[in-house]
Amino acid sequence: MSTKERVLEDVKIEELLHSENVIVLFNDDVNTFDHVIETLVKVCKHEPLQAEQCALIVHYKGKCDVKSGTFHELVPMCTALLDAGLSAEIH
Incomplete structure (x- = not known):
């Protein structure tokens, strides 16, 4: 790999890590509204009405962006949502 290619790769990685990303929460047939709301309040620091x-x-559309931020900020939150039994991904 040339130096130029390495620099371009480093720049692309840096852009990915520091660009705006979102956690997308997906609908499921398992979790109750109360559990989803409580988890969003606890993990994503939503106000109860926002959650x-x-x-x-999520229920009516199948998915919803629930938090935005850098990839590094979102990873622990997305992990906590998954640990709570919710279905979520970082986009």
């Missing part, structure tokens, strides 16, 4: 609105969007 309730996200839960309704």
Whole structure:
């Protein structure tokens, strides 16, 4: 790999790590509204009304962006959502 290629690769990685990403929460047939709302309040620091609105969007639309930030900020939150039994991904 040339130096130029290595620099371009480093720049692309840096852009990925510091660009805006979002956690997308997906609907499932397992979790209750209360569990989803409580988890969003606890993990994503949502206000209860915001968490309730996200839960309704997920239920009716199938998915909802629930948190934005850098990849590094979102990884622990997404992991906590998954650990709580929710279905989520970072995009």
